[in-house]
Amino acid sequence: MEHDQIAAFGADDVAVIDNVLADTSVPGITRRGIVKRAALGAVAASALGPVASAMAKSDSAATIINTAITAEALAVTYLTGLIENASATGVTKFVDVLKAANAAEYDHYKVLKSLGAKPLTTKFWAPDDFFKPGHVFPTIEVAETLFVNAYLIGTTTFAKAGKADLARYTGEILGVEAEHRALARFAQGKLPNNLAFESYELHSMGAIVKALEGAGVGFGAKGSKPGKFYEFKKPPQSALTHISNPAPK
């Protein structure tokens, strides 16, 4: 998307540009024009959120957060469906854990949105197998492994862009996704904490999407396995439980 390529400025950037210009022989009227343009850029950036600023140094920052918020919407859609059909999906024993996971994914969604992220779609194709008893926790294990991997891509991208806070936010989220992964393994009777280092096998968000598509998920389109379309919506209270730390620090 072309507008994603626009370098966005924060208020501090505008001040610095003004300082630089003030140190030169640029006529006052020219300087005011340049600063005004930069300030307009800053307004646009604030509308898109701080992440847009990161794009000045990393073309893939928007891809990172837009893919991430899409994955969070997918997770909320799926978990809400599981919780609302707990007996049929065979997850009754773990419903509190799933409600907490759902609340966490929805917190991630809201925070990413506040940072300027936009879901690529809110309509998902999910294979019927994902809801069958015995298939749920293996599905969650695969998904959470990919989500951890995705946020590690985010850590790398934001770190390369020098965006320490954004890089740390990805860490604050991926720890939560790792918890979900371990609990999904536990629910299958597997050793929950089987890794010394979280998996970073995939190095692009495109590969994450491809892996989810390979599992049968469709993003705004029919997926590769028999299933149905589901539309993301704000999860009802009955599909959530109280958790702490709803936002990064």
Next chain:
Amino acid sequence: MTDERRAVDPQIVDNVLRDTQAPDPVRRVLVKRAALGAAGMGAAALLAACGGSSKAKSSSSGGGSTGTTSATSTTSSGASDVKTLIDTAITAEALAVTYLSGVIENAKGTKVEPFAKVLKAANAEEYRHYQVLKSLGATPLTTKFWAPDAFFGPGLSGVFPTLEVAETLFVNAYLIGIDTFVSAGKPDYARYAGEILGTEAEHLALARYAQGKLPNNLGFMDYSVTSIDGIVSALEGAGVGFGKQGSKPGKFYEFKAPPSSTVTSISGKQPS
């Protein structure tokens, strides 16, 4: 006091100026000045790395001011902060291995026994972290730890509450690591910190589960402590002594490679 001005990517300045009426000679001067400013920031970071500003620990704010952290930190953070971070991290990993090995060796017949395999895996993971950090140049600040008796408790009843606190601090420490490594221009190290903190978060959830608590009670991992010194202080406040007697009744324990009876097979042994 360092220059408070932020370094702006000269390419950004150039892009802005190309959109304006600024004549080419003026644009070239401005871009050159921006480039010199960026180089100045790099020099400040190098000076800090050489000890010129070593007192500034990982000081990035936790306030979410996403636009200013990296530039501010660039002037006060560098190799010395990275070294402090990884040395503290490897010391914490040595502490974890020392504690977990002791717990596992005494687990039989206690309420910890049903979780022995999880603890053995956790021990194997902490030891891998230790080994990888060592390969990255980390040196433990000490291998002798004072652990309060309450960390064990009657029938090892103190183990999971202790692990919950410790793992929360370890996750927090590696989040500080991400800040520090980004500021030092080490994106791979930042990701390694992420790869480790995920596993520490898993331990946290499992320690909560073992106490009958909701295991995944957080939307975002805790980042209450924003300096690595703060992590050490928190552990000392809990009674741990690093190379010296701690603040609560306890004993000294010496770190050693964990015996095979206290570990189990795990995967993902290297960062990617």
